[in-house]
Amino acid sequence: MQMAHDDVHPVSLQCGDCPIRHRAVCARCETDELELLEEIKYYRSFEAGQTVIWAGDKMDFVASVVTGIATLTQTLEDGRTQMVGLLLPSDFVGRPGREAAAYNVTATTDILMCCFRRKPFEEMMERTPHIAQRLLQMTLDELDAAREWMLLLGRKTAREKIASLLSIVARRDASIKLRAPAGRMTFDLPLTREAMADYLGLTLETVSRQISALKRDGVIELEGKRHVTVPNMDRLMEEAGDDSDGGFLI
């Protein structure tokens, strides 16, 4: 649920007093719609590892991530699981018009969510076209991200998958710090090896091996298990195997 820089819109789904420093939050937000959103919102927090909601459960709210990271996963009966979305600050969860959750939502770090009761939110959408239009833009961005991910899952090698994920995380980190992802970059991995595996359609052993290989080949440097520095972003993006320069997932 990412949005491009030029997508910033007078009406964000984020509320005025949420402490978010994110490109999607717009300074010009003082509108009627926001006033209305204020009235039906409430906050919920979850600890790292906690499940926000299980697929199939009744979901009487939609929400926006304020801080922390959550994941969307799907599973087959035998337990194989695939992550289908990574929720970062300002990302939207839930679907207007849908009773039950379609995916498992899990907090991977401590998170704070800004929730809107679903019925009032739907009624507001009826009355205020801007919200539906904003949500459409966000959903279209998400769809592009999902399709980019389909290319990764269907056609990239394990090494390319890891490099892709690293360059996405690096880019996201850069965008939070409001600078272009270039040259030497340093960031923390927000996911365990297992979560990375579920995202990439690999096993955690393969994830570990490929990270070691990228380290051995000087593409990345590691301090501890989670702190990564990329000496040369261009090299990493070459390894990722695609030329998509930015409008990418996350």
Added chain:
Amino acid sequence: MQMAHDDVHPVSLQCGDCPIRHRAVCARCETDELELLEEIKYYRSFEAGQTVIWAGDKMDFVASVVTGIATLTQTLEDGRTQMVGLLLPSDFVGRPGREAAAYNVTATTDILMCCFRRKPFEEMMERTPHIAQRLLQMTLDELDAAREWMLLLGRKTAREKIASLLSIVARRDASIKLRAPAGRMTFDLPLTREAMADYLGLTLETVSRQISALKRDGVIELEGKRHVTVPNMDRLMEEAGDDSDGGFLI
């Protein structure tokens, strides 16, 4: 871009005189919005195999498939390609607010498309909230389909992938014939082995081998290369490996 039965909406993006017999087309369509759509629409047809548009090309229209089947594909520089969408009658192509096409669109059968010039369409969206709301529903459905596909690409075996695709095509075929997909079913595959491979993230040899295996095991019967009959839909859906009963892709 599929829509659920209960999603039928007074405003469809399909035009009144398009000869479509499809669940998404609503009988109650005689509205002002449709009148407006009439004014900015035109038709284009393409032959099987023709490219409708290349990724990156300027795209000054959005469109709806009237008849035939088209595909959305993405490629890496070295030629590896992944299909990211299958467009069936009534499905929507293109994105309001986007100058260039994000994917290759190719006709796999002869197709007729109902196009709307992009600028007037965008202006109409500004004025008529119903269109944005309808488009939001369709996009959310597509996003669900894409995520279902991510599970398939990331975690299913080749045999499960083939069974999934066959049961999707069978279900789509049943929905066109307005009956539930159950018991013995017969349909034609609308895709070549290569297109199936690109959809499933496999090679065409593996697709061929798995189809042969399903035939050998009595899960399907083949007449020629394209005409399939499934003696027992439940068996096929078991092979597909998931219990998702219908809100599935296409």
Added chain:
DNA sequence: AACAGAATTTGACACAAATCAAGAAATGCA
């Protein structure tokens, strides 16, 4: 009906990633 070209199947083999199995490093807690 015979041919050409495309689409599909099948076989032999190679290889990337999964699986199974230890062990090491990091983290949390008493």
Added chain:
DNA sequence: TGCATTTCTTGATTTGTGTCAAATTCTGTT
């Protein structure tokens, strides 16, 4: 500080799918 638990790494081996190559079937054309 030391212990228990989780997370991660590495090794040995297996397996599913890809690759390369050839044969077969299908389709359309003259």
